[in-house]
Amino acid sequence: MTNNNIPVITVDGPSGTGKGSLCGRLAETLGFHLLDSGSLYRVLAYVVSKEKISIEDIASIVEQAGKLDLSFEKKGELVSILLSGEDVSAQIRTEESGNKASKIAIIPDVRAALFERQKAFQMSPGLIADGRDMGTVVFPKADLKIYLTASAEQRAKRRHKQLKDKGNDVTVAQLLNDIAERDQRDSQRQVAPLKPAADAIVIDTTNLGIEEVEAQVRALIEERGLSS
Ligand code: DC
Numbered sequence: 001m002t003n004n005n006i007p008v009i010t011v012d013g014p015s016g017t018g019k020g021s022l023c024g025r026l027a028e029t030l031g032f033h034l035l036d037s038g039s040l041y042r043v044l045a046y047v048v049s050k051e052k053i054s055i056e057d058i059a060s061i062v063e064q065a066g067k068l069d070l071s072f073e074k075k076g077e078l079v080s081i082l083l084s085g086e087d088v089s090a091q092i093r094t095e096e097s098g099n100k101a102s103k104i105a106i107i108p109d110v111r112a113a114l115f116e117r118q119k120a121f122q123m124s125p126g127l128i129a130d131g132r133d134m135g136t137v138v139f140p141k142a143d144l145k146i147y148l149t150a151s152a153e154q155r156a157k158r159r160h161k162q163l164k165d166k167g168n169d170v171t172v173a174q175l176l177n178d179i180a181e182r183d184q185r186d187s188q189r190q191v192a193p194l195k196p197a198a199d200a201i202v203i204d205t206t207n208l209g210i211e212e213v214e215a216q217v218r219a220l221i222e223e224r225g226l227s228s
Helices: 019-030 038-050 056-065 095-104 108-119 134-138 152-165 171-190 210-223
Strands: 008-012 035-036 070-075 078-083 127-131 144-149 203-204
Touching: 008 019, 008 134, 019 035, 019 095, 019 144, 019 210, 035 038, 035 078, 035 210, 038 056, 038 078, 038 127, 056 108, 095 108, 095 127, 095 171, 108 134, 127 134, 144 210, 152 171, 203 210
Parallel strands: 008 127, 008 144, 035 127, 144 203
Antiparallel strands: 070 078
């Protein structure tokens, strides 16, 4: 149990494993708060582009990380992200934002600047935390740690479907390339690299539908008495 007795369930893993869908469903059914930590890195990437800050200008990126004016609005399973009151949810969901987010997430001072903001999401009655380092760094004492994996091919196919539904015509081959590059960067970085916590339960979602993944995690939640 975490130090203030508010339960935390962490879900880490690379993109395209179904983390976002799983976390949205769990937060909704349990009535817990939801932290989509990737959205913080994505918003920062969006600000960096908007302010025309060079990716090499670490001091300015860190400064922006420290003063992000963010708020979140829950809409069913989804959470809208507002930057200075403006809904930027659609703008930050592009491949470009994800890739740029991964590049700025390497900077240790950026991670430090966003750390407390993430901790603050731990509010009653509980938290579902979605990311790369939720179980290893941000909530090391979480009550349940899940790590989702899936083959790169399956993840590219899922991402392709999501983007096609939004009218984007990127190819599976291009996505496979992006995924390999991002995995490499996220898992090789010095600070808080993508990896399962020692006490995480790893679920391979390559051949599982979201309902099956959710059922497995729900069983673990019941087993640990976290759903009351
Ligand atoms: O989960 P996502 O695709 O929205 O995350 C975008 C990038 O942000 C990801 O490639 C790496 C970074 N990230 C991170 O470093 N740590 C997290 N806890 C979440 C995301």
